[in-house]
Amino acid sequence: MIKPRQNPFSGTVTVFQEQRLPEPAALAGYSALIDAYGLAVPLPRTLCGIGTRHRVTERDGWRIMTPRHAPDATPAGHLTFALRYEGLDLAVLKRLFLTTGPEPIERIVRDQPTGTYARRLWFLYEWLIGKLLDLPDAEAGRYVPVLDPRLQWGIEGRTVRRQRVKNNLPGTPAFCPLVFRTPTLDEQAARNLAGQARDVAAAVPRDLLARTAAFLLLKDSKSSYAIEGERPPQDRIQRWGRAIGEAGRQALDRQELLRLQRIVIGDTRFVRLGFRDEGGFVGSHDRDSRLPLPEHLSARPEDLDSLIDGMIAFDTGPAQALDPVIAAAVLAFGFVYAHPFEDGNGRLHRYLIHHVLAERGFNPPGLVFPVSAAILDRIEDYRRTLETYSARLLPVIRWEPTERFNVHVLDDTGDFYRFFDATPHAEFLYDCVRRTVERDLPQEALFLRQYDAFRDRVQALVDMPDSTADLLFHFLDQNGGTLSKRARQKEFAALTDTEAAQVEDIFRQAVASAPFALF
Template sequence: MPSGQEVHFSGPRTIFQERRLPETATLAGYGALTDAYGLSVPLPRKLSATGNHHRIVEDDAWRILTPRHAPSADLDGHLTFALKYEGLDLAVLTRLFAATGPDAIAEIVRNKPTGSYARRIWFLYEWLTGSRLDLPDAKGGRYVPVVDPDQQFATEGENAPRYRVKNNLPGTKDFCPLVFRTRRLEEFIAMDLPGRARAVIADIPRDLLARTAAFLLLKDSRSSYAIEGERPPQDRIQRWGRAIGEAGRQPLDRDELLRLQRMVIGDARFIKLGFRDEGGFVGGHDRETRMPLPDHISARHEDLPSLTDGMIAFDQGASRHSDPVVSAAILAFGFVYIHPFEDGNGRLHRYLIHHVLAERGFNPPGMVFPVSAAILERIDEYRMVLESYSARLLPLIEWEPTEKFNVRVLNDTGDFYRFFDATPHAEFLYSCVQKTIEEDLPSETAFLHGYDAFRARIENIVEMPERTIDLLFRFLRQNGGTLSRRVRTNEFEALTDDEAARIEHAYEESFGSDG
């Protein structure tokens, strides 16, 4: 929008961009700014408006506030409302500042030179655009955080004297997704899941703990491939499992990402390794024309250097000063949206979860929580979480098919991958981590303890090699703790009736009636 052009904020309405409001209300904050300035940007997951009634109405998509919350119908009013009630949406702000130009922002600051919201807006303009406004340094006003830590996760931050604000943004302008402090996340944090994990393993013998860790590691590796619909040979699963077991030991940089991609792919004869030098998308092709049918379009390859540097800076900086699971969600889901490689992105995305948790000491030493297995069990929810952003992003990307039936992005989309709301991703990841600690870890430990007891009991009944005991166990488990007629007349025909009965009793003693 040309600088100086008059901006009109609309009145009451019932629908905005295909979203139906719970009642007739007037847009406020980011919704009003997006509408008035014609911004092409993913809308916030929840928009705000002000209604005619003196009570707050809220659903998944809207928050309708009272008339007394209504901002002045201008840029300053709606920007202040957004920062006060909606938190920071850096993607919207980036596009908004490009539309307003510098003069409109400078005017807000000149009118309220000591105002806390004006100074935050001033900082955000210069931080996001890299342009300096024609303003002298702030002379008054107490230091205020750029991110309201009661609304969104932030770092401790450092003072920015020019604006008299504390820059506590959890990232750089190359990569800074944000997460809201929801009641659900606060409940997860209050659980002290690392403490629970330590309590689970506290009384487990060292050898049993080592076997539990090895099994969970292999389970996670196998599940990560299964999520991608792949069934690789066992040696590749074990090799990737070893890589996961070493997560967090090496700092994240471009060379490390390339090394991990080579480990994931294995046979690269038909796959181009390294960072993409063309477009990318997730989806299929039309069966007749071979034209792309994207469900998600990856970041432009031209934006990969800055986005990759931003992720690395986040990993080495802000991620170490916020909640570990929240940081893991930001890095891992940011990576998978960017999709920097031709192949291997999904498994590397899940590796990054382990990288952050291990680096932060969230899981006990030598123990890997099988997060991929938890994701696999909740695969539909996992896809919904991915689509919670990609579905809002896709309509804003202008693209054309290439001669190789790939996509070529035609508009500037880099900010959409730098800045997004990772709240659903953090909540989902926390639920998966909770499951691995409260269910998978004790369940696997109990199983191995029961199996050891079962094997000892069998050895007191009949002499047989370990692999035969394992086969016997598998048959019992498949048949609810009893040996079938087929098994008794084939693989274990040498057993007497008394031995078979004692073996079935040993299984029940070891695993209970539910086996």
């Protein structure tokens, strides 16, 4: 057991781990525990301190609370403060438990055998560490949830007799990222986007809906490659699009992930397929030395088995009881942070979004929301979302370069990929899904209605094949509703001046009802 340094929970600070506090304050909760025990963990997105003013302020990643919120200057006091005001940070708690050993938690429970926070800590120790404390089963105390549902998203869970708690954690000890309740997520969840999507689909004729679905599927596949900076041949785009269209039909397991990687890579001459057996990182290399310059460090290869098993167990278990978009964010971003493959991780990460939404029946049958297209349009927001955790993870991982200009992680870091705060990721994904439901789906259906109206009226005016009518529409669309001089002299030289003017008028009438510009 490692004890905290002498008098660790006292004194006012202005700097914590090279971060300036917005005002002088005493560390509280997780920040105090991290400081007292020297825990090398990714810092929580929001840290707490106790200031001198009698109002709570939040700024620069800090929540400065009032003197009346001050916890007892003991491990028990700061743990209670953390659970009450900061929610669960499983990575910090597990590293703390491994550092202190069981005695402090046993002492807390013996001092407060019916205390709600003591019993929650007791459960969390045994759940995270996998070992029983030297304590008899609880005999009194009302059942309380392990995760406070007012602070973080949980599931219904099940009762645990030993500590008289309800385990509502949305995961397993192998994989359990958490999402905080925020006004943004509460508002998004209340929108019933799945219901809106079904209403839009129900109002579209079946043949038109099928064409809409095909377009959106191809759009998503193209966008997913574009996010990676790739321009693959059309057959690879279509092949990956077909795989996306089947998302949710096949249960997620190791073989399914390997099958999908083979599809997404295509040409495997220079890529090693399968799960990594060496380190990995996202970033670049120094131009002179070729040494790695990581922006994100992937999970160690020796941790991948348990992480993949944890993700699969999450998908088949807790994800079924969690909000579908939040579950999709947790699984997909957890996968991309672990980066289990040498290549193809980004596209599989976005596939997992489709997998969860389709599996849960969130999107109408046969329709795929073009989430990748929404991400591509917001690529800088997407990168910033990824960095919300990568930037906090990188400083606490020790690594060394290998002879092959790769990275070798020196510490046990598996828990940092099992447990992270996925709140920004859930908010970002909900915004993308909302865009696809409220804009992309209805706009594409409307576009096809207008295109059909244009084609039918043009073919009634001039006899031409569908491919020629499609080219005519494309030229008009690209040139603001008029035929260019080049098009009049070449591809559509056969049109008379009167016919050309009528075609332009048909186009303008066809798109006049659109609430958005097609050109």
